[in-house]
Amino acid sequence: MKPEYRWLSEYDKPKYWSNFSPIYFKSLPFLFGFYFNLNDNKLRKFLKKQKGKTVDLGCGNGRFLAYADLGVDFSKEMLKRAKRTGKDVLLASILDLPFRDKSFDTAFMADTSVIIKPTELKEAYNEAKRVSKNFYDFLAEDRTYMPFIMSIFQGIHLPLQITAYLALFLSFIVDRFRKLVVSRGESIC
Ligand SMILES: C[S@@+](CC[C@H](N)C(=O)[O-])C[C@H]1O[C@@H](n2cnc3c(N)ncnc32)[C@H](O)[C@@H]1O
Numbered sequence: 001m002k003p004e005y006r007w008l009s010e011y012d013k014p015k016y017w018s019n020f021s022p023i024y025f026k027s028l029p030f031l032f033g034f035y036f037n038l039n040d041n042k043l044r045k046f047l048k049k050q051k052g053k054t055v056d057l058g059c060g061n062g063r064f065l066a067y068a069d070l071g072v073d074f075s076k077e078m079l080k081r082a083k084r085t086g087k088d089v090l091l092a093s094i095l096d097l098p099f100r101d102k103s104f105d106t107a108f109m110a111d112t113s114v115i116i117k118p119t120e121l122k123e124a125y126n127e128a129k130r131v132s133k134n135f136y137d138f139l140a141e142d143r144t145y146m147p148f149i150m151s152i153f154q155g156i157h158l159p160l161q162i163t164a165y166l167a168l169f170l171s172f173i174v175d176r177f178r179k180l181v182v183s184r185g186e187s188i189c
Contacts, residue, residue, distance in 0.1 A: 011115045017060070018077035024061050032146075032164040035172075039144035040064075042180040043110065050134075052105025057094050057128055058112030062087065068108070072097065094124045099131040107132035111140050113185065125185040135184055142181040145171035 047067035059071030062082030149167040
């Protein structure tokens with residue numbers, strides 16, 4: 001079972017992400033963020049094993065940029081923070097990447113494909129595949145059941161903190177046994 005994320009019309013506006021940048025991940029209740037981070041280690045381990053030139057598509061503030069040579073994002077504010085990792089960054093849209101075919105050994109998106117307009121997702125995947133030899137698409141639910149369990153609670157209007165801690169408690173056991181789901185975005189291409 002996969003959570004159904006609702007795509008919001010502001011998602012494809014760089015300004016929305018620039019406004020979000022200063023609080024991205026900081027607005028989460030402490031333990032919630034800590035737990036996400038713990039589960040992100042599955043992705044970190046996977047990315048660490050990749051060889052050659054790597055690009056992080058939709059790098060945001062640079063959460064996974066340590067495992068790439070270059071970060072691409074369409075939000076200036078996100079890139080300003082991503083730059084602090086010391087890695088190269090480039091302001092561009094994933095839908096129109098300014099790279100030659102197969103410029104990278106690996107391209108990855110982390111929690112970014114859900115942000116792209118559903119009708120443009122195929123185009124984004126095609127661009128990612130065009131510029132790289134290997135493309136991987138990762139979503140939060142590949143690392144933890146939290147978003148799925150949170151989505152169940154969405155209908156019940158509890159305060160965010162309570163929902164987050166309930167979801168954390170429930171997902172802990174499942175997450176301990178789950179491996180990282182590796183997706184190349186093949187399902188729709
Ligand atoms: C949810 S954030 C994830 C950021 C980062 N990958 C992480 O895991 O922390 C999604 C990012 O994708 C970027 N983004 C969304 N659509 C994009 C597009 N068409 N081209 C480039 N970046 C895009 C946003 O600016 C935002 O920084």
